[in-house]
Amino acid sequence: MPSSHQSVIKVEQLAKTYGKGENAVMAIKECSFEIFKGETVALLGPSGSGKTTLITMIGCITEPTQGKLYLDGELIFDQHWRINDTRKLRRQKIGFIFQSHNLIPFLNVEENITLVPLMNNTNPKEATLKAKELLEYLGVENKLAAMPSQLSGGQSQRVAIARSLANNPKIILADEPTAALDAERALSVMRLLKKLATEQDVAILVVTHDERMIPLFDRIIRVNDGYVSEEAKS
Amino acid sequence: MISLAQRDIAHSLGKFLTTSAGIGMLLGVVLIMIGVYRGLVDDANILLKDTQAKLWIVQQDTLGPFAENSRLHEDVKYQIKAFEGIKDVSALTFQNLQLYRNNQPIRVFAMGYDIHSFYTPHLLIEGRPILANHFEMIVDQKTGFKLHDEIVIGRDVFNVVGITKDAVSSSGDLMVYFSLPDAQKLQFLSSNEQIRNDRARGIKTTDTTTINAIIATVEAGADLKTIGQEIERWKHVKVFTQEEQSSLLTKNLIERSAKQIGMFTVILLLVASVIISLIIYTMTMGKIKEIAILKLIGASNGEIIKMIVQQSVLLGILSFIAGMLFSHSLMDLFPKRTILISTDAFSLLVIVIIVSILGSLVGVRSALKIDPASAIGG
Structure with a gap:
């Protein structure tokens, strides 16, 4: 359950339309919801339903067509971007976890994790210390100098989680983080995310297809053909 | 800050060195062509200089x-x-x-x-x-x-x-x-x-x-x-000074040969430029996913441009070094004199660096167009 009721993600009448005129396709129809600090929320829906569009709008990658977006209490979008540098916002407030870990192959584990903090001008020693702490927390502390190609699927995903946490984000956006893992490892990663949300006070929004993971989420948001609806947990 | 260019090169060092050696051979040929031209000009004047004469008296x-x-x-x-x-x-x-x-x-x-x-x-x-x-x-x-x-x-x-x-x-x-x-x-x-x-x-x-x-x-x-x-x-004879005779030799007699070599050199440089541009473009396109991830996690355009341009310039410099080694190891095998002088080599280095930077612009343009959203999804 959320540790507090401080809203970290808030969308109001947010919508996205691709194309114009007769060719216009409304990928996300007006939707409104809030995600709070410490919450783990699942974003469920079939392929092509608009999940990725929604997560990229929240991640300030895709510009919404209308509505309002608040991140960590700050108005980010209202008819247009309200901030000058969306990338800066991403590297300061958002952590990303991808389906296939997406570690940078030419950087070792330590460099993958410290890259974003160093871009935020964090002291290199502090960034390395933080990377070591995170790897220890995630149980892969002996992989600091390893290259991504030397890691197993589960280890890679843990390193990816460490990378997403390295900048002390308020929000973690995860795109099917367990899709490439077997059931046991998938469950382990999801439990870890859940633990992170409560212990690190982070709001986690997870795009998933995996119905087996549903019990681990605090709430479920369903996307179907662009319509976004909140679903009560059974 | 971590140097992304250095890390990427270190990760695929063999490929990078092989590519540099390949371009280096091309640049080596450019250097040899310049050396052949220098040899031609120098040869033209050897006999004149050896005479140590001040005037040449010839048939009217x-x-x-x-x-x-x-x-x-x-x-x-x-x-x-x-x-x-x-x-x-x-x-x-x-x-x-x-x-x-x-x-x-x-x-x-x-x-x-x-x-x-x-x-x-x-x-x-x-x-x-x-x-x-x-x-x-x-x-x-x-x-x-x-x-x-x-x-x-x-x-x-x-x-x-x-x-x-x-x-x-x-x-x-x-x-x-x-x-x-x-x-x-x-x-x-x-x-x-x-x-x-x-x-x-x-x-x-x-x-x-x-x-x-x-x-x-x-x-x-x-x-x-x-x-x-x-x-x-x-x-009733014709008299030339040593300088006039030298000018006749270099301008009239070897001018066409020099132009011919100059044309070859320019064409080779253009070919080298196109190849460097294509290689940088290919190298950049090979990193679409990584660039998308970098953008997604918040890397600025400056960081991405720096990575591509640094790699490009390093490729140019390594290629130049390979070209120098290649040309110096082959120059004595040519039947006519080939003279490699440091000012020519330096000029070529400057040209190679400029070409590398210009060549990287195509890659940079493509990299900046990459949508960070492409990093999301399978």
Whole structure:
């Protein structure tokens, strides 16, 4: 359950339309919801339903067509971007976890994790210390100098989680983080995310297809053909 | 900050070095072409510099023995020497010859000179100058002949008394030297049968005292222009200063060759530029996913541009080093002289760096278009 009721993600009448005129396709129809600090929320829906569009709008990658977006209490979008540098916002407030870990192959584990903090001008020693702490927390502390190609699927995903946490984000956006893992490892990663949300006070929004993971989420948001609806947990 | 360019290169070092070596070979060919041009220009002036003459006196209305046929009577040298301001003179003959060594033909340029004049081949590295008026010769070491070798030319046998180094004609042929009488005999003396035939035609002379040019030194402080004008006015010959003769050689005679080489060099540089651009573009396109991830996690455009441009410039510099090694290891294998000078190499390095930066712009443009959203999803 959320540790507090401080809203970290808030969308109001947010919508996205691709194309114009007769060719216009409304990928996300007006939707409104809030995600709070410490919450783990699942974003469920079939392929092509608009999940990725929604997560990229929240991640300030895709510009919404209308509505309002608040991140960590700050108005980010209202008819247009309200901030000058969306990338800066991403590297300061958002952590990303991808389906296939997406570690940078030419950087070792330590460099993958410290890259974003160093871009935020964090002291290199502090960034390395933080990377070591995170790897220890995630149980892969002996992989600091390893290259991504030397890691197993589960280890890679843990390193990816460490990378997403390295900048002390308020929000973690995860795109099917367990899709490439077997059931046991998938469950382990999801439990870890859940633990992170409560212990690190982070709001986690997870795009998933995996119905087996549903019990681990605090709430479920369903996307179907662009319509976004909140679903009560059974 | 972590250097993304360095890490990426280190990650695929073998591929990067192989690519650099490939481009390096191309740049090496560019350097050799420039070296061939330098060699051509330098060769053109070797003979002129070696004479240490101030004035060249040649047949009237001709450009001299290197550009056109020039014939003078040998005794004109005495008349020239009598002009005020002239210090010394030497009569010269020039002709192409084909020598044979181990039955292999060697094309040489023969120069006959007055052994009692101021001129002597200064490029001599072994043996001695010609002292006797007959049957002695000096050869360049690249002909392969050794000191005291005996060479049959025409009806006579010549003894090699001296060896020169890097003595070549304006067209790059190896030089050999004879005394003036021997050279005149080789060039102007007809065979007995020819003389008989000429006599039957009413031609009486078998004169071999013809020369191709006279070179002269002048007294200190003498005005070359004035002396030249005086000689031209009274002796009906053409007079060039050493600088004019040099200019004739470099501008008139080797200009077309130089332009040809210049064109090749420009084309090679263009090809190298296109290849560098394509490689950088391909390298960038090979990192679409990584660039999308970098953008997604918040890397600025500056970081991404820096990565691509740094890689590009490093590729250019490594290629240049490979090109230098390649050209220096091959330059001595070329039959004509190839001169690699540091200013040319430096100019090429600057061009390569500029080309690398320009070449990376295509990659940068493509990288900036990559949608960070493409990192999301399978």
